C-alpha cells in the first residue's frame with residue numbers, strides 16, 4: 560500500500576502542507592526540532608487515528624488553532640481512496656472518501672503503518688503494559704475485530720473489579736454473579752490470547768533471520784507470556800476460583816490477559832535483564848521489520864514503513880544492511896539529521912525532502 564499524497568492543516572508546527580510521495584523510498588532530512596517527526600506522526604495519525612507520542616490529541620493541533628486535519632490518498636490493490644482524520648476541541652472525526660465513519664474500528668485496520676521511533680527502545684525495559692500496548696496496536700491494525708474484543712474484555716474487567724469491591728464491602732459471599740462475569744471475561748480473554756499467540760508465532764518465523772541479516776550474530780526470539788496459555792475455559796475458570804477470596808480482598812482481577820507480557824531473548828538470555836542498549840534497539844527494530852512480512856502475509860499488501868531517526872546511533876554498514884533488506888515494494892519514510900550517511904546510489908533512487916521549520920522543500 561502506498562501513500563500517494565498528503566494534505567496537512569494546522570497539525571503540530573505545520574500550517575498548510577501538501578506533499579506527493581514516491582512509491583519507494585522517501586527521505587526527510589533537516590536539523591533537530593524542525594518537524595521531521597511531526598510529519599511522520601501525521602502519517603501515523605492518518606493510519607491509526609492517534610499519535611505514537613502522546614495520548615492527548617489537543618496537543619497535536621497547531622498552537623492557537625481550533626482544528627487540525629490530515630488527509631491522504633492511499634493506493635491499495637490498484638484502487639485509490641481518500642482518508643481523513645480531523646481533530647478539534649469537540650473530539651475526533653474520521654472519513655473515508657469524504658464520508659464520515661462512525662466507528663473507529665471500521666477505520667483503523669484499513670491503512671497499515673509500521674513505525675520505528677527511537678523511543679521504542681524503551682519497550683523492552685519498561686512495564687509489561689508497554690509491550691501489551693505494542694501487541695494491541697499491531698494486532699488491531701491487522702484484524703478489525705480485535706479492537707472490539709479488546710474493548711469488550713476491558714468493559715467486563717471493569718465490571719468485575721467493581722463487583723469484587725462490592726462483594727468485599729458488603730461482606731456478601733454470593734459468587735454467582737462473579738462467576739457469570741468471570742466466564743465472560745474468559746471468553747473474550749481466550750480470543751485475545753489466540754490472536755496474540757498467533758501473531759507472536761508469525762513474528763518468530765522471521766525475526767531471527769532479520770536480526771542476523773542486519774547485525775550478523777545472535778538468535779533473537781520473542782515469547783508470549785500469558786496465564787491463559789495452553790488452557791481451555793474450564794481450566795482457567797478453575798484457576799480463578801482458587802483466587803476468588805484473594806481477589807475480593809484486594810478488589811482487583813488478578814488473572815487474565817491484562818497481565819500478559821512479551822519476553823525478548825537473545826541466545827536464550829532475556830534482553831530486559833541481560834541485553835545492552837544497542838541489542839535492545841536492534842531487537843525492536845527487527846520486531847518491526849518482521850511485522851512488515853507478517854502483515855504482507857495476512858493482508859496481502861505491505862504496510863507503509865516509517866523509520867524515524869533510525870540512523871542516529873547506527874554505523875554506515877548497518878544502515879546499508881537495513882536499506883538493502885527493504886523490498887522495493889515497500890513504501891518507506893526515513894527521517895534523519897545526517898543525509899550524508901546515506902549511500903549516494905540510494906539517495907538517487909529516492910525522493911528527498913528538506914525540512915526547515917514547518918516547511919518542506921522537495922529536492923530534485
Ligand SMILES: Nc1ncnc2c1ncn2[C@@H]1O[C@H](COP(=O)(O)OP(=O)(O)O)[C@@H](O)[C@H]1O
Nearest residue numbers: 571572591592593594595596597618620621622
Ligand atoms: N501543537 C504544536 N503547534 C506548533 N508547534 C508545535 C506543536 N507541537 C510541537 N511543535 C513544535 O514542533 C517542533 C518539533 O518537531 P519534531 O517533528 O519533533 O522535530 P524533529 O525534526 O527533530 O523530528 C518543536 O519546535 C515544537 O515546538
Ligand SMILES: [Mg+2]
Nearest residue numbers: 595596597868
Ligand atoms: Mg524527530
